[in-house]
Amino acid sequence: MSDKGSTYLDKILAAKRAELAAPRATRSGALTDRELLELGARLPRPRDFIGALREGPRPGIIAEFKRASPSAGVLREGADARQIAMLYAANGAACMSVLCDKHFQGSLDDLRSVRQSVALPLLCKDFILEKTQIVEAKRVGADCVLLIVAALPVPQLRNLIEFSHSLEMQVLCETRDEAEIDRAMAAGGKLIGVNSRDLQTFELDPDRAAKLRKYVPSSFTYVAESGVRTIDDALRLRDSGADALLIGSYFMTAEQPGETLRELVMAL
Numbered sequence: 225m226s227d228k229g230s231t232y233l234d235k236i237l238a239a240k241r242a243e244l245a246a247p248r249a250t251r252s253g254a255l256t257d258r259e260l261l262e263l264g265a266r267l268p269r270p271r272d273f274i275g276a277l278r279e280g281p282r283p284g285i286i287a288e289f290k291r292a293s294p295s296a297g298v299l300r301e302g303a304d305a306r307q308i309a310m311l312y313a314a315n316g317a318a319c320m321s322v323l324c325d326k327h328f329q330g331s332l333d334d335l336r337s338v339r340q341s342v343a344l345p346l347l348c349k350d351f352i353l354e355k356t357q358i359v360e361a362k363r364v365g366a367d368c369v370l371l372i373v374a375a376l377p378v379p380q381l382r383n384l385i386e387f388s389h390s391l392e393m394q395v396l397c398e399t400r401d402e403a404e405i406d407r408a409m410a411a412g413g414k415l416i417g418v419n420s421r422d423l424q425t426f427e428l429d430p431d432r433a434a435k436l437r438k439y440v441p442s443s444f445t446y447v448a449e450s451g452v453r454t455i456d457d458a459l460r461l462r463d464s465g466a467d468a469l470l471i472g473s474y475f476m477t478a479e480q481p482g483e484t485l486r487e488l489v490m491a492l
């Protein structure tokens with residue numbers, strides 16, 4: 225695609241491919257599929273991310289650690305991953321998401337720090353294109369990985385979902401329309417997210433996750449991602465039947481992230 229026609233998501237994905245192609249980009253980068261599976265299987269057993277969302281009060285909150293975003297810039301100057309994780313754990317988060325990509329000023333080190341601080345199930349929120357990334361995520365303590373359906377051809381999506389499941393990791397399949405939801409479910413996804421943010425334009429459509437809820441049967445777990453800025457936003461998503469809400473900026477920009485989370489949980 226020409227530079228003029230390429231979108232921000234294309235740019236992030238191109239940067240990720242370059243990172244992965246760099247010599248010894250990851251410790252598991254040179255391994256065969258079989259070796260990756262063996263390595264991944266030896267790592268500690270992941271926690272039950274979906275179980276934590278379904279067993280607690282609904283919708284469960286996936287509170288995100290997000291230093292910055294391409295759309296909004298720095299969200300919290302000098303944010304300390306351990307401190308924020310402890311606030312989230314103490315104030316009612318069911319699970320936590322950690323943004324690990326450099327475009328968000330994140331890294332797997334943040335996820336490792338969070339793992340060392342709290343027992344919550346953790347999502348590695350990254351732009352995952354290869355099995356090595358899933359093994360590296362598990363190595364630093366992730367229980368679940370994000371796969372963006374728009375970024376992966378169906379065979380690759382299916383392959384990465386199967387690989388994650390064979391390591392007992394869960395997968396949040398991120399979608400943006402009915403066709404992608406169908407692809408995610410057909411590929412074996414059990415945890416289906418709808419992102420209200422258009423990753424090409426960064427525009428938020430606050431109704432998107434509510435509108436698409438009807439396409440996901442209740443045997444799947446449905447996550448409304450992005451765009452919650454008020455308690456009313458969260459209540460609307462709850463009323464539309466979302467099983468979980470993934471929220472980053474609202475907490476990361478709050479003066480008191482723990483209290484802001486606690487108030488939201490109480491209101492739900």
Ligand SMILES: O=C(O)c1ccccc1NCC(=O)[C@H](O)[C@H](O)COP(=O)(O)O
Pocket residue numbers: 232288290293294295296323419421423426449450451452470471472473474
């Ligand atoms: O947040 C962005 O600007 C962004 C840009 C391009 C790709 C992904 C992006 N965000 C990732 C996410 O989906 C959000 O961090 C997550 O859903 C929380 O969103 P929010 O509560 O609106 O911070």
